[in-house]
Amino acid sequence: MLVLRQPYLLYLGDATVKSDCKTAFGLRDWCREAVLAEWSHPAGSVTLDLPRLTPRQAAAKGAGSLIVGVAPTGGSLPEHWLDDLEAALEAGLDVVSGMHTRLTSFPKLVRAAERAGCRLVDVRHTGGTFGVASGKKRAGKRVLTVGTDCALGKKYTALAITRALKNRGLAATFRATGQTGIMIAGEGIPMDATISDFIAGAAEALSPANAPGHFDVIEGQGSLLHPAYAAVTLGLLHGSQPDAIVLCHDPARLTIEEYPDFPIPPLQEVIDYYLKVGSLTNGRIRCIGLSINSSALDEAAWAKYRIELESTLKLPVCDPVRSGVEPLADALVAL
């Protein structure tokens, strides 16, 4: 399991557009207690409205890691960012990135990390070593968010459910499986970076045996309907052995994104397929509701869609952004 040193100093580079800083805003909103401050290059203009500290000031206040919270334009790290990252290492902070480009591919950073005794953590690439899945049932309850496609709200839904359960005083842990989720949780396993033989084993390790009343809320990945990523989804599903799944969907998405030849089937079929595949490792798996990313619908269209879907599927239907996930929390408590 990958464990990050908290609290964080969030680095915004020389970003001038908020949407380039999605990771930083996500961390501010979902783990405010783990975020100490922000820092950026003088040329940057985006702010998170957090205290602004240099790496050295942040380290003095107990920061553990500088998180690269911005996506570099063009995908490659500008030279002046490297200077800022080096300064963070020299101040005693780990530097953490979820970018495709590896921090460890820059000799300058590798040398600085060695000198300082700090880590360069490439969250997207740190697969780690896991055993083969046992398939054995373990104590505690597990819920997994699954999807009709990638990138339509599985992480957000899992975070919202975790928060809703905690707000009721229940024991719940968000289990992160992707780079942003891992930064939010401070730990997790980047499921898509694991070796194929050990995906299900990694998923078992991610949500170990727990108290009978405890909920592990596991961030889903990919989709069983995806021609490239279904294997990741399946390994995570089998290893998680979820008691409950929540299906995440965006009604504006008619085919898999970037795969126009792969239509998304009727949602009842999708649910049945997930339950069939998931039943291998948990015969009592059930779908407890849907989480809809309805950003493409106006309020009236959303109300109509939701009512129709609830009546067809006989399941609660939420949009976490519009109205929260209380009906899903209700269903989990009733498990």
Next chain:
Amino acid sequence: MLVLRQPYLLYLGDATVKSDCKTAFGLRDWCREAVLAEWSHPAGSVTLDLPRLTPRQAAAKGAGSLIVGVAPTGGSLPEHWLDDLEAALEAGLDVVSGMHTRLTSFPKLVRAAERAGCRLVDVRHTGGTFGVASGKKRAGKRVLTVGTDCALGKKYTALAITRALKNRGLAATFRATGQTGIMIAGEGIPMDATISDFIAGAAEALSPANAPGHFDVIEGQGSLLHPAYAAVTLGLLHGSQPDAIVLCHDPARLTIEEYPDFPIPPLQEVIDYYLKVGSLTNGRIRCIGLSINSSALDEAAWAKYRIELESTLKLPVCDPVRSGVEPLADALVAL
């Protein structure tokens, strides 16, 4: 794609028991034309009945690689094997192993390989880099062997089908996905060593577009019914986009091996499940027959079992070892 330098010198270590040399016997039987000779330590007594050559003699006759064809007792490489492997490198041969222990974990071998400019090839661990699967249909026909479990004849069946098609003068290529298969074919992709995100992409790369009448016969891995390895099976299935599958089964196996809580369902259910999952990337996928490992049955029991199964499933049922795979080749030609 991993490509090995042929022909091979097969190394038997100091084995005194034939069954420890399964890999070497498999290579002799399935790619005799790629095997030049055998070599062993003086303490060994197993022979493949091939010419016996030292690494230097084999290199002089054109050998490209020494293959470790024996499993070390206890799993760890004895010191005197290392001397033999070092001698092979010094003679200019690559050293190839499918063992769990990596050749590259022995500094002595790494140094010798560097000096000689030869490769240490750990077939089991060489994942390579692949793109994300496109899901796009490609020319040529593909058949994938699938199974109710691991280790019950998927490689053997694929090799037998390839041979049967070639014997009919048809264009056919065995596509290797595991370590022994890769040694036999001289190339392939160890599917279980790939990064999860790229399993299906690796499977697409393994059987690229080909002539319309050409058959890729793809070695299956694992089982969709396996709680630990189903993800590997699924990625291979999706990326292979097979037109035809052959289900491999051992009637003596009532549950997944080493997973007694996972019973093997009726075979019609298993076939339907593979076709359902496989239909994502090839809507015309069909099962063209069964390959049974009937070693646990006597001749009468096998005849009875085969007739009953053929009448229930309405599909040809073969045991490649007892009577070959001609009915499967017939079904493929009729595709």
